[in-house]
Amino acid sequence: MSVTSFDSLETRLAEPAAAEPEGESAKEIQGRSPWQLAWARLRQDRLAIASAIVILFIVLVAILAPVIARLVGHGPGDQYPFTALNSFGLPAGPSRTFLFGADDLGRDVLVRVAYGARVSLIAGVVASGVAVIVGGIVGMVAGYFGTVVDTALSRFMDVILSFPLLLFAIALVSIVGPSLIVSIAVIAFFSWAVVGRIIRGQTLSLREKEFVEAARSLGASDLRIIFVDILPNLVAPLIVYSTLLIPASIVFEATLSFLGLGVVPPTPTWGNMLSDALAYYKVAWWFIFFPGGALLLTTLAFNLLGDSVRDALDPRYARLFKS
Amino acid sequence: MTEAATSPASVVPDGDLLVRVKNVVKYFPIRSGLLRRVVARVHAVDGVSLEVRRGETLGIVGETGCGKSTLARCIARLYDLTSGTIVFDGRDISRLSRRRMRPLRKGVQMIFQDPIGSLNPRRRIGSIIGDPFAIHRISRGEQRKRQVQELMKLVGLNPEHYNRFPAEFSGGQRQRIGVARALALRPKLIIADEPVSALDVSIQAQILNLLTDLQDEFKLTYIFIAHDLSVVRHVSDRIAVMYLGKIVEVGSVSEIYARPRHPYTNALLSAVPVPDPDHADQRERIILVGDVPSPINPPSGCRFHPRCPKAQKLCTEVDPALEVKKDDRADHLAACHFPVEVGERLSRERAGIAQADRENAPDVSRETVEGAIRPKERA
Numbered sequence: 001m002s003v004t005s006f007d008s009l010e011t012r013l014a015e016p017a018a019a020e021p022e023g024e025s026a027k028e029i030q031g032r033s034p035w036q037l038a039w040a041r042l043r044q045d046r047l048a049i050a051s052a053i054v055i056l057f058i059v060l061v062a063i064l065a066p067v068i069a070r071l072v073g074h075g076p077g078d079q080y081p082f083t084a085l086n087s088f089g090l091p092a093g094p095s096r097t098f099l100f101g102a103d104d105l106g107r108d109v110l111v112r113v114a115y116g117a118r119v120s121l122i123a124g125v126v127a128s129g130v131a132v133i134v135g136g137i138v139g140m141v142a143g144y145f146g147t148v149v150d151t152a153l154s155r156f157m158d159v160i161l162s163f164p165l166l167l168f169a170i171a172l173v174s175i176v177g178p179s180l181i182v183s184i185a186v187i188a189f190f191s192w193a194v195v196g197r198i199i200r201g202q203t204l205s206l207r208e209k210e211f212v213e214a215a216r217s218l219g220a221s222d223l224r225i226i227f228v229d230i231l232p233n234l235v236a237p238l239i240v241y242s243t244l245l246i247p248a249s250i251v252f253e254a255t256l257s258f259l260g261l262g263v264v265p266p267t268p269t270w271g272n273m274l275s276d277a278l279a280y281y282k283v284a285w286w287f288i289f290f291p292g293g294a295l296l297l298t299t300l301a302f303n304l305l306g307d308s309v310r311d312a313l314d315p316r317y318a319r320l321f322k323s
Numbered sequence: 324m325t326e327a328a329t330s331p332a333s334v335v336p337d338g339d340l341l342v343r344v345k346n347v348v349k350y351f352p353i354r355s356g357l358l359r360r361v362v363a364r365v366h367a368v369d370g371v372s373l374e375v376r377r378g379e380t381l382g383i384v385g386e387t388g389c390g391k392s393t394l395a396r397c398i399a400r401l402y403d404l405t406s407g408t409i410v411f412d413g414r415d416i417s418r419l420s421r422r423r424m425r426p427l428r429k430g431v432q433m434i435f436q437d438p439i440g441s442l443n444p445r446r447r448i449g450s451i452i453g454d455p456f457a458i459h460r461i462s463r464g465e466q467r468k469r470q471v472q473e474l475m476k477l478v479g480l481n482p483e484h485y486n487r488f489p490a491e492f493s494g495g496q497r498q499r500i501g502v503a504r505a506l507a508l509r510p511k512l513i514i515a516d517e518p519v520s521a522l523d524v525s526i527q528a529q530i531l532n533l534l535t536d537l538q539d540e541f542k543l544t545y546i547f548i549a550h551d552l553s554v555v556r557h558v559s560d561r562i563a564v565m566y567l568g569k570i571v572e573v574g575s576v577s578e579i580y581a582r583p584r585h586p587y588t589n590a591l592l593s594a595v596p597v598p599d600p601d602h603a604d605q606r607e608r609i610i611l612v613g614d615v616p617s618p619i620n621p622p623s624g625c626r627f628h629p630r631c632p633k634a635q636k637l638c639t640e641v642d643p644a645l646e647v648k649k650d651d652r653a654d655h656l657a658a659c660h661f662p663v664e665v666g667e668r669l670s671r672e673r674a675g676i677a678q679a680d681r682e683n684a685p686d687v688s689r690e691t692v693e694g695a696i697r698p699k700e701r702a
Binding site: 209210211215216220228 | 396399401424425426428429431432433435436437440441442443444445446454455458459488490501504508
């Protein structure tokens with residue numbers, strides 16, 4: 001056993017790195033975490049940047065909805081029967097006072113679209129947030145513990161996925177009455193199982209990795225293994241699923257509002273605006289165009305961003321499908 | 324190593340023993356059907372008894388799938404035993420629950436085969452090596468960081484790379500990270516499960532030297548699992564040869580290599596490549612016939628009998644005990660009814676195969692080798 005040769009080899013290996021003359025370039029390379037690499041890839045993606053800008057704009061509109069209302073001088077529920085409705089009682093088109101036109105009750109569509117963004121974003125973000133947290137935990141528990149726990153939870157998820165959701169929503173709302181909270185609860189309840197299934201599958205394969213066995217041999221508890229060793233490897237799919245669940249939740253909320261099962265009517269939402277506009281689309285295109293356009297733009301931006309985030313976090317996947 | 328032989332079961336006083344494995348059995352159930360009923364069992368480890376002395380390196384060799392890794396994980400209590408007992412440092416750990424086992428885990432650590440898979444790709448190596456300190460609540464914050472960096476220095480890593488991710492290291496460096504993690508709690512026993520078989524040959528030597536240096540420095544005991552016989556010979560004091568879930572021969576390195584008694588050991592040793600081609604031609608090569616039988620349904624009697632050149636009727640009926648054979652030293656045990664004598668030419672024998680086949684066998688193999696080398700057109 002030649003300890004000396006091993007030592008000299010070691011120093012030979014170590015020295016060039018330590019005495020690197022152009023330390024600048026070496027420093028730039030080191031210390032880039034998987035997240036930093038993903039972020040760098042995401043920044044290269046023009047579609048992602050454009051989507052992010054659109055989303056940021058919509059978020060700003062939602063936050064600044066009261067400011068917009070004050071600027072144009074119309075509240076979201078204010079009716080202007082003399083200026084916003086013509087002599088036949090039909091809504092007036094876009095003009096200087098009503099930029100996006102007026103609705104059937106003489107309300108400003110612009111202000112109502114801005115306020116509708118609030119409901120949509122809150123419903124989308126909160127519902128998919130709850131879904132991802134619940135689905136993530138249930139999926140990890142099912143995948144990690146396996147056996148009876150897995151069977152029970154997986155069957156439960158199957159049951160939820162096979163539920164007739166609209167029927168369930170109608171039945172639930174007819175009992176407890178429509179509200180934003182109920183909408184969010186219904187959306188989250190039907191979304192988490194999708195996340196749960198995917199996370200369960202990923203956990204199932206992560207559980208067999210040697211680093212989990214290493215943690216177990218060190219004496220780590222199940223809870224520690226799940227949160228310290230497995231969860232960091234699931235962050236990528238969780239982020240991707242949250243960004244893809246948000247648009248789905250927004251559409252779901254709009255659907256519920258459209259059917260009168262969501263937010264109660266005086267509060268503007270894109271869904272109930274579309275529902276109101278249905279009777280007028282032949283004479284007042286703006287009434288259906290602006291809330292519909294806002295919905296389309298928002299879901300499109302979130303979906304494109306979600307795709308880009310997935311590609312950035314898992315470059316192999318992107319290459320697989322683009323080539 | 325004490326020479327005082329008392330009984331074939333144990334030649335060393337209990338105080339010198341770190342691990343005593345007795346009749347350990349590990350079966351994996353194979354389930355199928357809607358009710359997940361057990362339809363069969365894989366006999367991964369089937370009645371293994373072993374002793375590991377303090378400060379020694381016990382090499383465990385055998386083919387892939389012979390149960391080496393399962394045995395290691397049983398000793399580390401990563402698996403529950405089907406039956407048998409494991410006494411570690413004077414304490415029976417074979418039936419301890421996970422909770423009761425946790426404080427004892429400090430004493431036994433593992434080094435894993437796959438330097439990529441055994442490190443969490445999403446965590447910085449500072450926190451990976453710091454895991455043992457965190458799990459056993461030994462230290463935190465700055466103190467933990469200092470301890471981790473000391474460990475990194477100890478295994479030949481640059482402590483400044485504390486914040487890097489495993490992907491930024493080479494295979495050999497990653498295995499050093501694994502060694503540092505295993506060493507963190509100052510264990511008495513380190514079980515190295517094929518620690519170098521995933522590495523380049525040049526790197527293998529570095530890691531092996533590191534392991535031996537650390538053994539001297541910290542009075543470590545190793546169980547060293549490998550399928551590479553030259554590696555095992557290099558690091559081990561004693562060697563246990565496994566075949567299909569059983570130990571077929573145990574002894575000191577010099578004994579095993581100089582006078583292997585079990586035909587399987589003979590065959591294994593004859594398969595070690597010899598670097599000198601002139602030499603390689605001269606030596607005897609024992610070619611085993613057939614594949615390793617399925618551990619789901621192991622052969623009757625001696626498990627090696629279907630492939631053994633010396634097999635006789637007795638071998639198919641009675642499972643031979645692991646015991647000292649005639650003329651052997653007290654710590655050299657073999658499980659064979661007809662142990663190989665010194666000077667015996669095993670390759671001449673081939674039980675259960677017709678005379679004509681035996682004559683033809685070498686020619687056939689030469690032909691296939693040449694056929695493989697020759698370009699297709701000429702063949």
